[in-house]
Amino acid sequence: MTRTERPSETRRTFFAWMIGLAASVVGLGLAIPLAGYVIGPALKRRDTSWAAVGPTGSLRTGEPEELEYASTVKDGWRTVTAKKGIWAIKQPAGEVVVLSPICPHLGCGFRWAAGDHTFKCPCHGSVFDVTGKVLAGPAPRSLDVLPSKVEQGNLLVLYKEFKSGLDHPVEL
Ligand code: FES
Structure with a gap:
């Protein structure tokens, strides 16, 4: 039906x-x-902003100095403030070059050896000159340069981190 x-x-x-x-x-x-x-x-990628590191007046030309400052990073939903270290090197013309404190080989911290004027990484023996260029060891690239600027005598840095073990910098 x-x-x-x-x-x-x-x-x-x-x-x-x-x-x-x-x-x-x-x-x-x-x-x-x-x-x-x-x-x-x-x-979204981590979002950092310019951070004030401090006055540049005490930096000596050609002598790297390790400086610390508070960096605020927006990572997804979280905003994290953490202490960061950098290496600041005053150049003869007055500008400041800032190097990441992380060895590009496998991420260890390195030290400035004032005696032989090189950066030395204790983990696997990489050696870098004052500009960050590799002189010896397994590091596949130069030390990473961080964006920086000097405003009214104060050093500002844009903190970034890069992947370890690559022959060119790739930002995390
Ligand atoms: S982490 Fe620096 S040489 Fe390996």
């Missing part, structure tokens, strides 16, 4: 479909931006 739909039932079915479709469109319209808002920050 077949049942033929009456016109009012056909209309009711049509409107039910239309309401379902409209609800889906509205739901998607809300879900997509909401998902972007929730997931977006977690996918």
Whole structure:
């Protein structure tokens, strides 16, 4: 036995479909931006800002100095303030070159050996000159230079970290 739909039932079915479709469109319209808002920050690269390290007046030309400062990094949902170290080298013309304190071989900290005017990494024996160029050891690239500027006598740094073990710097 077949049942033929009456016109009012056909209309009711049509409107039910239309309401379902409209609800889906509205739901998607809300879900997509909401998902972007929730997931977006977690996918974003770490966001650092210029940090004041301190006055440059006490730096001696050509003599690297290890300096510490507080760096604020926005990483996904978290904003983290941590102590960071850098190597600052005042140049003859007055500008300051800033080196990352992390050895590009496998990430150890290195020291300035004033006696032979080189940076030395204790982990696997890499040696770098005052500009960061590799002189010896397994380090695959020069020490990483960090963006820096001097404003009204104060050194500002944009802290970055790079992948270890590569022959060119790749930012983390
Ligand atoms: S981590 Fe510096 S030489 Fe290996």
